[in-house]
Amino acid sequence: MNELIGQPVISKRVSEIPKSAIHEMTRLSKQIEDVAFLSWAKPTSDTPEHIKQAASSAILEGKVGGYSEPGGLIQLREAVVKKLNKYNKIDASPQEVVVTVGAIEGLAAAIMSVVDPGDEVIIPVPGYSTHIRQVQLASGKPVCVPTIEQEGFKLDLDKIENSITEKTRAIMYSDPNNPTGSVYSLDELTHLAEIAKKHNLIVITDEAYEYFTYDNSPHLSIASLPGMKDRVISVFTFTKTYAMTGWRIGYLHAVTDLVNQIKKAHIPMAICAPVVSQYAALAALNNSQECVDIFRNHYLKTRNLMCERLDKLTDIFSYIRPAGSYLMFPKIRGERGEDSISFAKNLLNQAGVSTTPGIAFQGESHLRMSFCVPEQMINKAFDRMEKYFKI
Amino acid sequence: MNELIGQPVISKRVSEIPKSAIHEMTRLSKQIEDVAFLSWAKPTSDTPEHIKQAASSAILEGKVGGYSEPGGLIQLREAVVKKLNKYNKIDASPQEVVVTVGAIEGLAAAIMSVVDPGDEVIIPVPGYSTHIRQVQLASGKPVCVPTIEQEGFKLDLDKIENSITEKTRAIMYSDPNNPTGSVYSLDELTHLAEIAKKHNLIVITDEAYEYFTYDNSPHLSIASLPGMKDRVISVFTFTKTYAMTGWRIGYLHAVTDLVNQIKKAHIPMAICAPVVSQYAALAALNNSQECVDIFRNHYLKTRNLMCERLDKLTDIFSYIRPAGSYLMFPKIRGERGEDSISFAKNLLNQAGVSTTPGIAFQGESHLRMSFCVPEQMINKAFDRMEKYFKI
Numbered sequence: 001m002n003e004l005i006g007q008p009v010i011s012k013r014v015s016e017i018p019k020s021a022i023h024e025m026t027r028l029s030k031q032i033e034d035v036a037f038l039s040w041a042k043p044t045s046d047t048p049e050h051i052k053q054a055a056s057s058a059i060l061e062g063k064v065g066g067y068s069e070p071g072g073l074i075q076l077r078e079a080v081v082k083k084l085n086k087y088n089k090i091d092a093s094p095q096e097v098v099v100t101v102g103a104i105e106g107l108a109a110a111i112m113s114v115v116d117p118g119d120e121v122i123i124p125v126p127g128y129s130t131h132i133r134q135v136q137l138a139s140g141k142p143v144c145v146p147t148i149e150q151e152g153f154k155l156d157l158d159k160i161e162n163s164i165t166e167k168t169r170a171i172m173y174s175d176p177n178n179p180t181g182s183v184y185s186l187d188e189l190t191h192l193a194e195i196a197k198k199h200n201l202i203v204i205t206d207e208a209y210e211y212f213t214y215d216n217s218p219h220l221s222i223a224s225l226p227g228m229k230d231r232v233i234s235v236f237t238f239t240k241t242y243a244m245t246g247w248r249i250g251y252l253h254a255v256t257d258l259v260n261q262i263k264k265a266h267i268p269m270a271i272c273a274p275v276v277s278q279y280a281a282l283a284a285l286n287n288s289q290e291c292v293d294i295f296r297n298h299y300l301k302t303r304n305l306m307c308e309r310l311d312k313l314t315d316i317f318s319y320i321r322p323a324g325s326y327l328m329f330p331k332i333r334g335e336r337g338e339d340s341i342s343f344a345k346n347l348l349n350q351a352g353v354s355t356t357p358g359i360a361f362q363g364e365s366h367l368r369m370s371f372c373v374p375e376q377m378i379n380k381a382f383d384r385m386e387k388y389f390k391i
Numbered sequence: 392m393n394e395l396i397g398q399p400v401i402s403k404r405v406s407e408i409p410k411s412a413i414h415e416m417t418r419l420s421k422q423i424e425d426v427a428f429l430s431w432a433k434p435t436s437d438t439p440e441h442i443k444q445a446a447s448s449a450i451l452e453g454k455v456g457g458y459s460e461p462g463g464l465i466q467l468r469e470a471v472v473k474k475l476n477k478y479n480k481i482d483a484s485p486q487e488v489v490v491t492v493g494a495i496e497g498l499a500a501a502i503m504s505v506v507d508p509g510d511e512v513i514i515p516v517p518g519y520s521t522h523i524r525q526v527q528l529a530s531g532k533p534v535c536v537p538t539i540e541q542e543g544f545k546l547d548l549d550k551i552e553n554s555i556t557e558k559t560r561a562i563m564y565s566d567p568n569n570p571t572g573s574v575y576s577l578d579e580l581t582h583l584a585e586i587a588k589k590h591n592l593i594v595i596t597d598e599a600y601e602y603f604t605y606d607n608s609p610h611l612s613i614a615s616l617p618g619m620k621d622r623v624i625s626v627f628t629f630t631k632t633y634a635m636t637g638w639r640i641g642y643l644h645a646v647t648d649l650v651n652q653i654k655k656a657h658i659p660m661a662i663c664a665p666v667v668s669q670y671a672a673l674a675a676l677n678n679s680q681e682c683v684d685i686f687r688n689h690y691l692k693t694r695n696l697m698c699e700r701l702d703k704l705t706d707i708f709s710y711i712r713p714a715g716s717y718l719m720f721p722k723i724r725g726e727r728g729e730d731s732i733s734f735a736k737n738l739l740n741q742a743g744v745s746t747t748p749g750i751a752f753q754g755e756s757h758l759r760m761s762f763c764v765p766e767q768m769i770n771k772a773f774d775r776m777e778k779y780f781k782i
Contacts (some may be wrong), residue, residue, distance in 0.1 A: 009593055009622075011507045011529075011651050017655040023461055040458075048454040055667070065438040067431075067636045070414055101492050101639070101661050106532040108660045116402045117508035117530050138402075139508050139530060168398065168677040202400050221452040231400075245458045246666030248492070261401050264408040268524040269499045270492050275637035276446070363670065 018186050020362035021130065025344065029354040034090070036381035039354040040325060041178060043243040043372040045298075047280070049289040050243060054283030064276040067182055068269050071259075072099025072251065073278050079285040080251050080364035088210070090234065092135070092175035092253050099251045099267055099273045103237035106252040108134050110204045110233040111172070112265035115140035120167040123206075124155055126329060126363030128178040128206065143165070147163075149331070152230050152320050153182040157191045164199050171196060174206035176213060177219075179361045179368040180200045180329040181322020183217040184236075193225045203232045206242045208250075209325040211292050214300050223253065230255050234263070238277075241292055242284045249277035299326045302371040302378060309382035316389050317367075326372035329363060337365035351382045351388035395537035404530050408424050412751035413520065416735065417596050420745040427772035432569060432718060432747040434634040434763040436689075438671070439682040440765035442633060446667055448469050455667040461658050463490025463642065463652075470676040471642050473720035479601075481625065483644050489657055490642045490664045490672075494599050494659070495553035497643035501595045501624040502563070503656035504649070506531035511558040512595075515677045517545055517720060517754030519569040519597065525624035532558070535753045539723070543711050544573040548582045555590050563589060565597035566611075567604060570752045570759040571720045572694075572713020574608040584616045594623045599635030599641075600716040605691050608714035613643065629668075631717075632676045632683055654744070690717045693762040693769055707780050710756075712720050717763035720754060728756035744772045 025039045034297060046052075058064050071077065076095040084092040100106035107130075117139035123131055125144040135142040145163050147153040160171065171192065175184045184192075196203050205220055210219045222233035237250030250273075254262060303322060308332060310319050319330035332343055341359035344367060347353045358366030371378065416430045437443075449455050451514060462468065469484040475483040491497035498521075508530035514522055516535040524531040536554050538544040551562065562583065566575045576582075588593050594613055601610045616621035628641030641664075645653060696714060701710050701721055710721035723734055731748035735758060738744045749757030762769065 009505060009591065010649075011503065011505055011510075011560075013507060014504045014652045014655045019651075020461075020658055021654070023658070026460075044458050045456075046453040052453075056450050059443045059447050060448075060541050062437040062443075065436075065634055065635045066433050070411075101496075101665075103673055104662050105492075105660055112402065112528055113405045114400060114402055119402075127691045130659050133655070137503055137656055137659050169402075178749070200400065244454055246455045246663075248661065248663070248665040258401075260410075261405045264405045264410070264524070265528055267411055267414070267522050268408075268528050269496055269660055270639065272637075274492075274639040277665055277669055310442075361509060 008195065017133050017136050020129070021341070022356055023355050025348070025354060028162065028345070028348060034355045034383055035348070036351065036377060038369040038373065039356045041370055041372065042245050042296070044374060045243045047242060047244050049248070050287055051244070051280050051283045057281035058121045058279035059276055063279060068272045068275050068278060070263055070272050071097065072273060073282070075284045076278050079282055083285055084253055087220040088234070090167040090221055090253060090258055095256055096238065096259055097251055097253055098259060098263060099278060100251070100266065101273050102239055102248045102268050103206055103235045103250040104130065105270055106235040106250050107131065107204065107206055109136070109262050109269060110235060110252060111135060111138050111140070112264045114170050114202050114204070118167060119169045120165060122160055122163055122168060122171045124160070124173050124359040125357065126180050126366065128174050129360045131172050131174070131206065132362070143168070147322065153177065155181040155184060155188045155192060157188070157195065160192070161195050168199065168201060170202040171206050172204040174208065176324025178207040178209070179323055179324045179327050179363065180320065181327050183213050183219065186220055187356040189220055189222045189226060193222055193228050196231055197227060201231070203228070205222050205232065205234050207234060208237045210236065212296055212299055212326055213324040214303060215323055219324065233277060235260065238281045239286055243295065244280065247274070247277040247280055249273055249281045268336050300369060302373065302375055305367065305375055305378050306371045309378060312358055312391060313385060313389065327368055327370055329358065329366050329368055340364055340366060343367070346390070351384045353384050397476060398417050400502060408524050408527050411746055412732070413522070416739070416745060416747050419736070419739060423739060425743065426739070427744045427768060429760040429764065429772050430747045431600055431652055432752070432761055432763065435765060436634045436686065438633060438635050439640070442635070443672045444672050447482060449670035450467070450667055459663045459666050461654055461663050462488065463606040463664060464673070467673045469670055470673055474676055475644055479612040479625070481612055481644060482620065486647055487650055488642055488644055490669060491657065492661050492664050493639045494597055494626045494641040495521065496641035496661055497626040498522065498595065498597055499528070499640050500653050500656040500660060501626060501643060502529050502531070502655045504560050505593050505595070505669070509558060510560045511556060513551055513554055513559060513562045515551070515564050517544065517571050517749065517752040517757065519565050520751045522563050522565070523599065523753070525735050527736060538573070540711065540776055544568065546575060546583060547632070548579070548586065548730060552586050559590065559592060561593040561595050562764060563595040567600040567715025569600070569716055570718050570754065571711065572716045572718050573711070574604050574610065574715040577611055580611055580613045581616060584613055584619050586658065587622060588618060591720050596623065596625050598625060599628045601627065602632045603687055603690055603717055604715040605694060606714055610715065614737045624649065629672045629675055634686065635671065638668040638671055640664055640672045653700065690762060693764065693766055696766055696769050697760065697762045699726055700769060703782060704776060716757055717768050720749065720757050720759055731755055734758070738776070738779070740777045744775050
């Protein structure tokens, strides 16, 4: 045993964080030849050409060598403001925007600026595992509140309100949801906003999948609801919208007083977002959004295909048709669902299909499957599963 | 007053962090026309051409769109290992390396993995203000221990040992030092290593300026000393070495057990470092290091020039000739040094010279001046100061 791994030197905060099941499945998947890979929320398409060209030009023109302002390039924040006003109906200004290292760093900075050790953050689950870890990293306490699966993983607003204590500082969620693909309705968000106001809570949103909703389920930003702007930290990213996950570029919006505090966490974690990626993001915002429509149409098609294929496996899985994101969260029927890690490992090792066990999202008895992949990948995975389950 | 700014919603950790004096001076400097800018540790040279070309090619070849492994591209970690073995004499392997968002994110992840709320970290001062903030962000307590200015800002090893309590978890420093430019000797580091071993402490280093030492002052990595590898988290960056501050790309080294814990902080803060910058860094390591020699020679020349010009202002400043980095930390003589913020603001507003007040580095009565600028910038600044101080 290494003497370092005792209490004296490793912090409790990290030792309490479990190893990432998402990255563990990726690691195991790499050991399997010709795997059918449905386990990462990483689009298989490359970043659109015009964005790549703009980033390349910015490099060669000598624009990206030095730090930007910590909050980000002013021209990027101005473009973000236009998008926030138009798409999210958030009345924003450039000094209310911080450009971040993907949504992740923005969420981490938001949590750090709101949570002190022992403070509680309510997270509806199934939910994105990294949110839970970010609260743990702040030595805070994630309070996981189940959603209502049979109603499409709807927010359980009574349970949320009943979970509030003196220690509760914030409610944090992703919408469209990772991993369930649910999209919260105006009614749910209005009710949630009332709870936040009544109990003086901050709301931290992860709106990474904002452009990917289907079946006329509009994406709504809770910061656009009356009286909410002052208490919402809205976090967005370019990485999902424009297939730019490797570029690590996102942004957050909050009122100036709050942003000034968030920057005090942002600077010691990043100084500023990568400048080359800021120029790429600027090109993404300032050009035609046709590429986003193309991605959305593709994901709609692959979602429908995945649902069709799941319909042939009704003995094994039940599922809620996702209204957003490029993820879904089928439930494993019966006893075999009791241990989603073993189920996912067997599926990987015996059928060559990589998925993510639901327990990673506080949703035991489920699997997360990504449909941000080509159709043939979905067909390959389900052909194998049909054979494996002897359908 | 905004109701948000009370105790219930802003964390104590961020409210206790003062506004960054470095970024505040940058902001104020932008309001002054034709300012002589000596206040940021940001090289004015652009990133070398071959690095820019390699990054541009990686983009156009479709290599940078998706996430890398959280630890970084394997080929980059392999190149880093070669450099660590050769230059730093650290016996490393790829699984002991995490590629980070500049040194900053690596340092933040290191602190998070070692410090729990209330734990203490010893920081020799004057020291880099961001280290202090990173400890505060972890709800830890920075314990600032003065160095010995008259002996070239040498470590005060007795004071360091006397500052250790039951709560002490780590010692954190930059070497070459930001802001003093001091370079720690083998004797100092050997003694520091003994203290760390005796009291079972982690050492966290910030070796951002490792390639910029002068006058035969070699840079030494404390992780290379006997028995130290197990308890050192060594943090490095490409951004200073290759004039790449905007690319946000660095790395850390620690033994595997420790690295596995640090990754649990790295993932919720960043997921992975920007992939385009990882390809740029790979090109930086795998090509001629002549550009580094050119930067070093330039900084040696500008250091010498800055010292010569300070020699004409001996009524105003005394100084220690920096043996490393591209920063120096002259002391303001007499009463006028008692408030370095007012001194720096007057210098900015009345002489058009931008510097950083020493108090930002826990070194009141000093100014930090950067010499990573063209010679004419130094001459312009000092011409103005001579006129302003009526020399």
